[in-house]
Amino acid sequence: MASRRSLLSAGGFWLAGLALPALARAGAPVVDIEMRGDVNGSKVWFDPIGLRVEAGTAIRWTTRQNVHTATAYHPDNDDHSLRIPKTAQPWDSGYLVEPGDRFSVVLTVPGVYDYYCAPHEHAGMVGRIVVDTPTGPGVRPFDYFKSFKPVPPWTDVPPAAQVNFPTVEEIMRKGRVVPPRN
Numbered sequence: 001m002a003s004r005r006s007l008l009s010a011g012g013f014w015l016a017g018l019a020l021p022a023l024a025r026a027g028a029p030v031v032d033i034e035m036r037g038d039v040n041g042s043k044v045w046f047d048p049i050g051l052r053v054e055a056g057t058a059i060r061w062t063t064r065q066n067v068h069t070a071t072a073y074h075p076d077n078d079d080h081s082l083r084i085p086k087t088a089q090p091w092d093s094g095y096l097v098e099p100g101d102r103f104s105v106v107l108t109v110p111g112v113y114d115y116y117c118a119p120h121e122h123a124g125m126v127g128r129i130v131v132d133t134p135t136g137p138g139v140r141p142f143d144y145f146k147s148f149k150p151v152p153p154w155t156d157v158p159p160a161a162q163v164n165f166p167t168v169e170e171i172m173r174k175g176r177v178v179p180p181r182n
């Protein structure tokens with residue numbers, strides 16, 4: 001965690017799966033997502049909660065209130081179910097503590113990417129990004145993995161999180177979906 005924080009404070013990009021030259025070569029556009037909450041932390045959300053972007057886009061999460069993470073639904077992250085493209089690199093920002101703390105990834109593999117905030121997943125703090133085309137595990141039902149029983153077992157997406165994901169259809173139609181409470 002310390003090294004991650006110092007990387008962030010140094011202004012570095014923490015890239016998932018790609019080195020910096022790819023970012024420079026693509027002239028990657030950057031799309032921002034804010035991580036917000038009310039004063040006592042009873043409501044927390046990503047804004048926007050849904051995004052459609054082109055492959056090669058850098059997604060940059062910035063915390064504004066409370067402490068958050070941006071963490072991919074992937075078995076590498078505490079046995080969460082796989083809800084990003086199979087060949088995409090998972091990411092986990094670690095805790096973003098101070099207002100303005102940031103974390104970035106460049107998404108290069110087409111498909112649906114579901115992600116969550118580790119301390120607030122059970123409060124429904126999740127988001128969804130579609131890169132180019134809506135394909136991959138992220139388009140499948142939340143319980144799709146029950147039939148093949150992965151080892152170690154994957155955890156269920158909590159009900160409060162399930163109901164908060166914008167639909168792929170809404171994301172494809174609007175491009176950018178703001179959370180309902182805003």
Ligand SMILES: [Cu+2]
Binds near residue numbers: 044
């Ligand atoms: Cu959070």
